[in-house]
Amino acid sequence: KAGVTQTPRYLIKTRGQQVTLSCSPISGHRSVSWYQQTPGQGLQFLFEYFSETQRNKGNFPGRFSGRQFSNSRSEMNVSTLELGDSALYLCASSRWTSGMTGELFFGEGSRLTVL
Amino acid sequence: AQSVAQPEDQVNVAEGNPLTVKCTYSVSGNPYLFWYVQYPNRGLQFLLKYITGDNLVKGSYGFEAEFNKSQTSFHLKKPSALVSDSALYFCAVRPNNNNDMRFGAGTRLTVKP
Numbered sequence: 007k008a009g010v011t012q013t014p015r016y017l018i019k020t021r022g023q024q025v026t027l028s029c030s031p032i033s034g035h036r037s038v039s040w041y042q043q044t045p046g047q048g049l050q051f052l053f054e055y056f057s058e059t060q061r062n063k064g065n066f067p068g069r070f071s072g073r074q075f076s077n078s079r080s081e082m083n084v085s086t087l088e089l090g091d092s093a094l095y096l097c098a099s100s101r102w103t104s105g106m107t108g109e110l111f112f113g114e115g116s117r118l119t120v121l
Numbered sequence: 122a123q124s125v126a127q128p129e130d131q132v133n134v135a136e137g138n139p140l141t142v143k144c145t146y147s148v149s150g151n152p153y154l155f156w157y158v159q160y161p162n163r164g165l166q167f168l169l170k171y172i173t174g175d176n177l178v179k180g181s182y183g184f185e186a187e188f189n190k191s192q193t194s195f196h197l198k199k200p201s202a203l204v205s206d207s208a209l210y211f212c213a214v215r216p217n218n219n220n221d222m223r224f225g226a227g228t229r230l231t232v233k234p
Contacts, residue, residue: 010164039222049211049224062221096164107153107172110222112164 008033010113012097018119024085027116031078031099037061038080039110040072043094052095055080084118092120123148125214127225134202134232142197142228144212154195155213155222156186165211171195182206202232 011030019025031038039062040052051064055074072082078099084091094117098110125146134140146152153172157165169180176188186197195212212225 041224048226051221051223054221064221098165107170109155109167109170110165111167112157114162114164117162 010097010099010111012095012113012116014116015114016117016119018121019087020121021087021089023087024083025087025118026081026083027095027097027118029080029082029097029099029113031080031097032111035099035101035111036078037100038074038078039098039100040080040082041096041098042066043096043115044092049096052082087120089120092118094118123152123214123216123221123223125212125223125225127210127212127228129228130226131229131231134230136204136232136234137201140199140202140206140230140232142210142212142230144195144197144225146193146195146212146214148214148216150216153215154186154188155215156180156184156195156197157211157213157224159209159211159227161208168197168210202230204232204234206230207232 013028037056039054042050053072054062058074069085074080094115096112096115098112100108100110128143155170156168159165168184169178171178171188179185184199188195209227209229211227213222215222
């Protein structure tokens, strides 16, 4: 069974640009969560999608947005990039959003560098 | 508000010795608790979880964790550490009424030969 796939793995952008990251969950998983990982702030929850609906949202500015498609694939977008947005962005999938006992399965992340 | 704390940034142990990585949590109600491991430039891998039942949970790669409700702790343990266990370990908590999983700051485990 294929794992969670994130693309691109690495990317470099400049301040003010925007970026779109993609995540394909494990087959059959309908919940996709996004996290930002930085050395200073650790792992911070961005948002979670289930059946194309945003179910939870972390404490990030509106420049961070996401969506989920009918095939459960998800994208997140960051507009007007700032230097502080440089981070590893991790996507995780799980089978049910109401199955809160379930663990998350993580992709290998997209490492964004903002210059 | 739910939160999880990992009081040690770094844990060093010698190969073959037992290891403990500490985690305490604060959440209303009964929590669901998880441990994950992250190797360099990789995503997080699930190790084990506590949902209910036996306070001692066994997981992958010989790891186990003990849930202690009175101390609100969920420490990760392994009887005999391997050099290959060296990695970043995250404790996570999810309240039983919300799908928002929150992670601790992580503990870097170094096992020396």
